[in-house]
Amino acid sequence: MGRNSVEVVEVPDPTILDDRDAVVRVTSTAICGSDLHLYDGYVPEMKRGDVLGHEFMGEVVETGKGVGNLQVGDRVVVPFPIACGGCTQCRNGMTSICENSNPNAGMAEKLWGRATSGIFGYSHLTGGYAGGQAEFVRVPFADVGPMKVPSHLSDEQVLFLTDIFPTGYMGAELCDITEGDTIAVWGAGPGRPVRRRERLPARRPPRHRHRPLRLPARRRARQHARRDAQLRAGRRARRPAGDDRRTRSGRRHRRRRARGPPRQRAAALLRPGQAGHAGRDRARRGLRQAILACRNGGIVSVVGVYGGLMDKFPIGSLMNRSITLRGGQTHVHRYQHQLLERIEQGQIDPSFIITHRASLAEAPEMYETFKNKRDDCLKVVLTP
Amino acid sequence: MSTTAPTDDRTSSGAPGPTGLARGLGLVSLALGIPAVAAPEDVARAVGASGDADSSSAARAMGLRELAAAAGLLTRSRSTPVWLWARVAGDAMDLVLLGRTLRTGTGPRGRTLAATAAVVGIGAVDLVAARRSGRAAATAAAGPRAGRPSEPGDLELTAAVTVRRTPQELYDFWRGLERLPSFMHHLQSVEWLDPARTRWTASAPVKGTVTWDAELVEDVPGEVVAWRSLPGADVDNSGSVRFTPAPGDRGTEVRVHLRYSVPGGRAGALVARLLGEEPHQQVEDDLRRFKQVMETGGVVRSDGTPEGTSARRHLLQHPGQPVAST
DSSP: OBTTBOOOOOOOOOOOOSTTOEEEEEEEEEEOHHHHHHHHTOSSSOOTTOOOOSEEEEEEEEEOTTOOSOOTTOEEEEOSEEOOSOSHHHHTTOGGGOSSSOTTHHHHHHHHSSOOOEEBTSOGGGTOBOOSSSSEEEETTTTTSOEEOOTTSOHHHHGGGGTHHHHHHHHHHTTTOOTTOEEEEESOSSSOOEEEEEOOOOOSOOOOTTOOOOHHHHHHHHHHHHHHHHHHGGGSOOOOTTSEEEEOTTOOOOOOOOOSHHHHHHHHHHSTBEEHHHHHHHHHHHHHHHHHHSOTTOEEEEOSOOOSOOSSOOHHHHHHTTOEEEEOSOOHHHHHHHHHHHHHTTSOOGGGGOOEEEEGGGHHHHHHHHHTTGGGOOOEEEEO | OOOOOOEEOOGGGOOOSOOHHHHHHHHHHHHHHHHHHHOHHHHHHHTTOOOSHHHHHHHHHHHHHHHHHHHHHHHOGGGHHHHHHHHHHHHHHHHHHHHHHHHHOOSOHHHHHHHHHHHHHHHHHHHHHHHHHHHHHHHHHHTTTOSSOOOTTEEEEEEEEEESSOHHHHHHHHHSGGGGGGTOTTEEEEEEEETTEEEEEEEETTTEEEEEEEEEEEEETTTEEEEEEOTTOSSOEEEEEEEEEOGGGOOEEEEEEEEEEOTTHHHHHHHHHHTTOOHHHHHHHHHHHHHHHHHHSSOOOOSSSTTOSOHHHHHSOOOSSOOOOO
16 A cells, blocks of 8 residues: 555444444445546545545445434445535535535645545545445435435446536536537546636527437537537647547536547546656646636636646736636535436436446556556446 | 634733844844954954964854844844843853953953953843843733733633534533533533532643633623633633624634643643644634534544544544444
């Protein structure tokens, strides 16, 4: 255990520590692109022995006295941020900045000024909670986070409600997309894009904003988008192919099946450290590029993982051109119900991004495979 | 926590800036130090010493000392008294050296006597300045709110947090002082002795536990609770908590003000800090836990911090894996 090393080891079984806890037996868990940041050693305050994993779902096996909404046997997906539900931020739906769930907030305040919520398996800066790449997990505030899922949906269909599906969705929502907008996406990993919004005159007949998009339609949209990109390429900064994806206005799907080599390049934008320091800097470069490329008065929304500082920030471009910069860890609780509804209605099946399935015991190899993008690895699902 | 605004009001550092006298002495140090370092032989001869290697290196050492004192007096306003006392000690050292020169020196005794007289004179000024500055620091330390003359090592802390509850709810919880240990982790217990007096027991880094009796000095429902230790306390202390409605229906702003004499004075405070008991952090942690208790029903615990928010735990996190059940 250490940089570039994870192990599968026996740890004590979690127990109920608080009345509002539940213990969940994990049935499916995913390796998130952001877990690779931990793997690469770029996130501070990791300790030997930390259990990773913040995308997991399973069956409730034990509940505390204060968890009235769940029963043993319920099948639930668990949002990656831990939220108390009682503080002002939670009440406003900003659950990833819950004011109470991070007992190590004092630590995070030193780095960020204020702390985020607690997060499962994501360093001690976010609370030091054991994660879900395990057989069992203690879920604090289980009366707030876990969402029951219907039995006719498979694990793979609903697993990504824990993080990347809502993350992609929020990244787009922060852009306040309206008809006719052109959207560019930097870092087309499975769900963690940096998005840029351009308000351009509508060139196609307006479509209903919330109209769901099925896969073939999305492909078409992407083709249009690429063509637009080529048309505009002349007035853009040089950008490696695959760095941006455009979709038509109002598209509420958030997942893009990335392709071969260009995708690798794009993924590097948001996967700092993959190529050492140069790679780490690429995330910053991507953000600079997004700001510079954004149209006047547009919105740049930033989701994913940014831990520290950024230099050469193009503040002049941002301010003088009336650009809005928005960001956030995903307020999963706010989106999980509406997105589950979309899955239930068959509007989207997020399982299409899964490229690898393995047992929990194979996690170490899967981290390696995912990190090096071997075998076109895009998303790994582990089953304990 | 949504609002944390601790302010350091360390009373022992409340000394006034360099007074005119202290500044003047700093300039004197500068004026003596520069020639003694630049041309030690000449200075040595000027005070009647031989100007040989020994006496000139002594003069250079004295010059360096003067420059250090000058730097301290002209820049470090916080420690002015310290530097003034250093000057007094330096004067004593000068007198010893001059006395030796008088006994054994080969140069003109008149010069040495004149230099000695000058040092005695300036030493007297140093002594007066040092004593005066020490008193000024003590007076400043007492502060406007302290109920008794403070000593160096007294600590005043303020911290604040916004909690999503009404002032009355927060007041009610706090006013039952026996509940304070549920979020103030250094407190072991608070018991009521009678309706006005309470006995507090706290863990302390060195002594194990300290106890004291306290009385309520202010008690306005929904607004303020203030307490003060009674004479004979292990740790003389007082504190208050004020509840004011936050603007725009945002709950209640809770402001805590604490004053206590740190056991063992400044050294005790330093030891406590090294043991992870940084007083500010402690008060902030207390308020963070108070907010957790009021908003979520209990102190929030993780695998890395199984006993809940704690500054000391920041250094020694338990790994993020389930804690073995006991």
